[in-house]
Amino acid sequence: RALRVFLRNPNTMFGVAFLAVVVLAALLAPVLYPGDPLSMVARPFLWPGQDPAYPLGTDSMGRDVLAGILHGARISLFVGLVATALGLSFGILVGATAGYFGGRIDDLLVRLIEIFQTIPSFVLLVVMVAIAQ
Structure with missing residues (x-):
């Protein structure tokens, strides 16, 4: 039922399609633009x-803007x-440890995670506040 509601929402489907196009373009960047995206290929501007x-078009140094965007998308998706993956692994490790031991260790880990969530x-x-003064 939830999947049916998900698939019938046009905004959701647009977002999924857009994400699929971005991921596909990023994966095909070396095929579409095999050269170095930082090399000068034409006249500037x-x-x-x-x-x-x-x-x-090209940027101020004559580099292809589309090639730079596609190759940059590859790096952004990888990061x-x-x-x-790191956050998920850490969360599973902390959650499993807290669940297995329970009690004071659970309380300690929960408070530690709350501190890390509050600090930013x-x-x-x-x-x-410093800027406002």
Whole structure:
């Protein structure tokens, strides 16, 4: 039932399709643009659509903008997947340890995780207060 509701939501399906296109484009970046995305390929500051070989134009150094975006997406997806895997592994380890031992160890691990979840907000709050003064 939940899957049916998920698949009938047009916003959800648009998001899934967009994510699939981004992932597919990132995976095909070496095939679509086999060269180095940082190499100078044309004259600087080509506008998007000005040259069909460079659909998004070139930057100030003559590098293909689309090639840079696609190769950058590969790196971003890799970093996101690695960070997710590390966070998931750490969470499973802490959760399994807390669940197995229970009692004081569970309480200690819960408080430790709560501290780590609170610190980024606290630091941001301190910075905002310092700026406001």
